[in-house]
Amino acid sequence: MNSQLDTELQTETVTMDVFRSDVLEGLNNSPKKLFSKYFYDKTGDKIFQQIMNMPEYYLTHCELDIFKNKTKELADSILSNDIPFDLIELGAGDAMKSSYLLKHLVDKGVDFTYMPIDISGNILSVLNEKFRDELPSLKIISLEGDYFDMLDKATSISKRRKVVLFLGGNIGNMDLEESNHFCRELSRKLSPGDLLLIGFDLKKNPHTILNAYNDAAGITASFNLNLLVRINRELNADFDVSRFQHYQTYDPVSGACKSYLVSLAKQHVHIGSTVVKFEENELIDMEVSQKFSQEDISKLAKDSSFHILNEIKDSKSWFVDSVWQVV
Numbered sequence: 616m617n618s619q620l621d622t623e624l625q626t627e628t629v630t631m632d633v634f635r636s637d638v639l640e641g642l643n644n645s646p647k648k649l650f651s652k653y654f655y656d657k658t659g660d661k662i663f664q665q666i667m668n669m670p671e672y673y674l675t676h677c678e679l680d681i682f683k684n685k686t687k688e689l690a691d692s693i694l695s696n697d698i699p700f701d702l703i704e705l706g707a708g709d710a711m712k713s714s715y716l717l718k719h720l721v722d723k724g725v726d727f728t729y730m731p732i733d734i735s736g737n738i739l740s741v742l743n744e745k746f747r748d749e750l751p752s753l754k755i756i757s758l759e760g761d762y763f764d765m766l767d768k769a770t771s772i773s774k775r776r777k778v779v780l781f782l783g784g785n786i787g788n789m790d791l792e793e794s795n796h797f798c799r800e801l802s803r804k805l806s807p808g809d810l811l812l813i814g815f816d817l818k819k820n821p822h823t824i825l826n827a828y829n830d831a832a833g834i835t836a837s838f839n840l841n842l843l844v845r846i847n848r849e850l851n852a853d854f855d856v857s858r859f860q861h862y863q864t865y866d867p868v869s870g871a872c873k874s875y876l877v878s879l880a881k882q883h884v885h886i887g888s889t890v891v892k893f894e895e896n897e898l899i900d901m902e903v904s905q906k907f908s909q910e911d912i913s914k915l916a917k918d919s920s921f922h923i924l925n926e927i928k929d930s931k932s933w934f935v936d937s938v939w940q941v942v
């Protein structure tokens with residue numbers, strides 16, 4: 616066996632061991648919990664692309680409005696006196712929105728390397744194929760893995776100023792304490808003068824928010840349930856998906872929009888040799904999608920040693936892409 620294949624197999628085994636221990640640890644919690652970063656297998660990636668196209672899921676429409684119609688303002692915010700930079704995107708997904716900015720920079724002849732980071736190798740293949748066809752002159756180094764492990768890799772490869780993109784609802788998939796910790800860690804790993812372009816979904820009419828995650832077609836429900844299917848396949852488990860139901864809540868005071876799965880019966884689930892017991896109506900905490908006030912955003916930037924340079928909103932002022940600089 617060649618050594619590259621050896622390394623790939625070892626990495627795969629480690630990743631699978633981490634997945635197993637995260638799942639078992641989470642299901643041992645009270646309330647039970649699964650980590651939403653594991654939503655994104657091949658099927659999860661496809662369902663998320665369907666979510667982005669749902670009429671109720673305003674987040675993508677709003678941020679697309681910014682990236683399509685305010686591309687020059689975005690580009691001007693990061694070009695900063697023509698100091699050379701590389702562009703790192705955390706949780707890039709299929710780069711649906713960032714592709715407008717990338718195309719603008721390439722058309723302007725700006726010399727930079729794009730480094731998309733994602734935990735899903737599948738979506739990085741989709742992204743690479745798309746750019747090979749649509750933007751062949753884009754220099755691209757894709758990095759598969761967790762945010763900070765891959766950011767360390769990216770910062771060791773790039774010798775230039777860093778501009779980091781963190782778009783969509785990604786920062787919202789952490790509660791306020793976790794996002795505070797995340798942004799502090801991010802500023803610590805970057806250097807003074809580096810930039811972060813970060814998207815925040817703003818607090819708005821609570822019905823609009825709840826509808827975005829409680830769609831009539833049940834696509835968000837299938838996105839959540841797909842994680843049980845993934846656990847069955849990859850960890851030799853026997854979840855009966857028909858005995859779990861998606862439940863969504865939004866608390867307009869805290870801004871936390873939360874997805875749960877409800878066990879519809881008292882039941883036992885096997886994950887390898889481990890047995891996990893569920894009571895009827897017991898919950899699994901699946902994902903938070905945190906909504907922010909302007910004050911929350913200012914406080915988060917200040918607490919994590921960033922200075923806000925610019926704020927670019929969509930035409931409805933429902934979503935903001937905020938440009939931060941490490942102080």
Ligand SMILES: C[S@@+](CC[C@H](N)C(=O)[O-])C[C@H]1O[C@@H](n2cnc3c(N)ncnc32)[C@H](O)[C@@H]1O
Pocket residue numbers: 651652655663705706707708709710711712732733734735738760761762781782783784785
């Ligand atoms: C909600 S999607 C958003 C994609 C894109 N940023 C957008 O706005 O359209 C989240 C993406 O982040 C990736 N992701 C989630 N958690 C991650 C983690 N801990 N490390 C790296 N990527 C992660 C997922 O695989 C997925 O592609």
